[in-house]
Amino acid sequence: MTTARNKCRSGRVTSAGFGVLQVPVSAGARATAGERIGWALAVAVPLAFLGVFFAWPVLTLLARGLAPDGALDLGGFGEVLARPRTWRVIGQTLIQATAATAICVALGIPGALVLYRRRFPGQGLLRGVVTVPFVLPSVVVGTAFHALVTTGGPLGGLNLDGTRTAVIAALVFFNYGYVVRNIGTMWCRLDPRAVEAARTLGASPWRAWRTVTLPSLLPAIASAAATVFLLCATAYGVVLVLGGTGAGTIETEIYLLTARYLDLRAAAVLSVVQLVVIAAALWVGERARRARQAHLALRTDVPATPLRVADAPALGVTALTICGLLVAPMAVLVIRSLRRAGHWTLANYADLSTTGGDNALLVSVWEAAGNSLRVAAAATAIALTVGVAVCLVLSRNPRRRLLARGIALFDAVFMLPLGVSAVTVGFGFLITLAPTGLTRSWWILPLAQAVVAVPLVVRTLLPGVRAIDPRQREVAATLGAGPGRVLASVDGPHLLRAGGLAAGFALATSVGEFGATSFLARPQGPTLPVVVYRLVGSPGAQNQGMGLAAGVVLAVGAAALMLACERLQASARRPTRSLAETGTSNTLRPAQVTHRDRHK
Structure with a gap:
């Protein structure tokens, strides 16, 4: 440790894979006024956004339930928690979320290897197929899975209708693509020379993967697992459609108490319980991430390699998952959209330009689709702006313990929107923002969807930015780069590399947001x-067929958005050299520095 400190003081900066740079390093330089203002804004703007459009509505609704007469009444906690039904619902929520998360991670790691570290024809198409389920409306997915497991369906003989197994399968269907893309985005940026060195020293492929690759991927795995657990624990539509009495969750219970029984007191208690569960999951995920966090040698130009014989197990698992779990429900959805009254027909798609039978809608499906794209584009712009600022703050490692704890709390706060009931957020918006007139504005939808998308943007961008060796920033600053140039040259390439994925998830999530x-x-x-929900729930074969056809259109549109973001992401992968990499790519000896100084 003493030797390392002396080297740092003398200006000898060493970084894995970059050699040695003999330049004077100004350790402990104080931040300028401009830097302080910039970092203050990076903290204040996201907090203001979250405070106005999340904390205020949610806390207002909770206050209506816990303090109806203006005085806090905590007696509802004892009453609600004394009910056996409450603990049964909490247990079901934890069991389903934990099982679905474990299966997603177990299947997602081989999927990330095949789809992001290997190269083969049709790879881009399969990436789009894997991502589509994540953005499908939950009601449509519930209907598709119900058609699979109900009597007369392909799996009707297994008696899975209304069971916990069907709900867990649907949750894995939703979140498998998210795990694959988050782990794969990190995996395809890992410097392969560490694995090559391990193989050269005699390690088997399995041992090299277990001792070199897996520890490097654990931060991304922990981040993805924490997010998937939150998404599964707060699942709403799919549980409502598929779940029987043994599969209800806290989310569906809040909906029943609020919308059906108008019991805001019990709903508020369960909302607090849900927040506690989410906070505990965030704490566990953060501890796991910190235990394995490392500064990695990341690159933006790592080429994919062709499939190998050793990839056969991963390829088999991925193929079985895609065909059996992802394609089958989507195939059922497509087949049902092409049938009406027992006959094959395209009438369901032709009717999308109408308002449905008995004018079930006020606008056509195509007009609703155009509105969805406009809303999603605005929500994505907001989410990316807020999310990038949050990631830049969270990626720093302050030496002061108080600041480090503040950053950890900052991280947890921006995950809370994933752990709060959609019913709570929606009702909170109506109660809180209605007097301001904002609920009558077109912007209310982009703002609400951005609140949901920001945590996904942060979780997508953060692992790569956190893995940057801070010495790269120090070297860039030593070479004369200002704070903005350091961000652009060191953090920028990694943000751009994951930016396409983050934008794709934000767009797709906003397009499919229903709660x-x-x-x-x-x-x-x-x-x-x-519109899909209204059509599927409306009577008549025409309306229900139009609803299924609109669901197919939504799936295809989401896939197109993700593929477009994949192309943008691929263009950002062109070999570039940041300022820090340029300054540290070669070993500069003292004589070389002196020789260059003489020619200035």
Whole structure:
């Protein structure tokens, strides 16, 4: 440790894979006024956004339930927690979320290897197929899975209808692509020379993967697992459609208490319980990430390699997962959209330009689709702006313990929107923002969807930015780069590398968001998921067929958005050299520095 400190003081900066740079390093330089203002804004703007559009509505609704007369009444906690039904619902929530998360991670690691570290024809198409389920409306997915397991369906003989197994399978269907893309995005940026060195020293492929690759991937795995657990624990539509009495969750219970029984007191208690569960999951995920966090040698130009014989197990698992778990429900959805009254027909798609039977809608499906794209684009711009600022703050490692704890709390706060009931958020928006007139504005939907998308953007960008060796920033600053140039040359390439993925997830999530949007969308300006829900729930073969056809359109549109972001992401992978890499790529000896100084 003493030797390392002396080297740092003398200006000898060493970074894995970059050699040695003999330059004077100004350790402990104080931040300028401009830097302080910039970092203050990076903290204040996201906190203001979250405070106004998340904390205020949610806390207002909780206050209506826990303090109806203006005085805090905690007696509801004892009453609600004394019910056997409450503990049964909490247990079911934890069991389903834990099982679905474990399966997603177990299947997602081989999927990330095949789809992101290997190269083969049709790879881009399979990436799009894997991502589509993540953005499908939950009601449509529930309907598709119900068609699989119900009597007369392909799996009807297994008696899975209304069981916990069907719900867990649907949750894995939703979140498998998220795990694959987050782990794969990190995996395809790892410097392969560490694995090559391990193989040269005699390690088997399995041992090299277990001792070199897996520890490098654990931060991304922990981040993805924490997010998937939150998404599974707060699943709403799919549980409502598929779940029987043994599969209800805290989310569906809040919906029943709020929308059906108008019991805001019990709903508020369960919302607090849900927040506690989410906070515990965040704490466990953060501890796991910190235990394995490392500064990695990341690159933006690592080429994919062809498939190998050793990849056969991973390829088999991935093929079985894609065909059996992802394609089968989507195939059922497509087949049902092509049938009406027992006959094959394209009438369901032709009717998308109408308002449905008995004018079930006020606008056509295509008009709703256009509105969804506009809302999603605005929500993505907001989410990326807030998310990038949050990631830059979270990627820093302050030496002061108080600041480090503040950053950890900052991280947990921006994961809370994933752990709060969509019913709570939607009702909170209506109660809190209605007097301001914002609920009548078109911007209410982009703002609500951005609240949901920001945590996904942060979780997508953060692992790569956190893995940057801070010495790269120090070297860039030593070479004369200002704070903005350091961010652009060191953090920028890694943000761009994962930026396409983050934008794709934000777009796709906003296009398919149903929970809060269902409470806020106006009848004359609905989004596509709201239209699908209304059509599927309307009587008549025409309306239900149109709903399924609209679900197919939504799936294809989401896949197209993700593929477009994949192309943008691929263009960002062109070999570039940051300022820090340029300054540290070669070993500069003292004589070389002196010789260059003489020619200035």
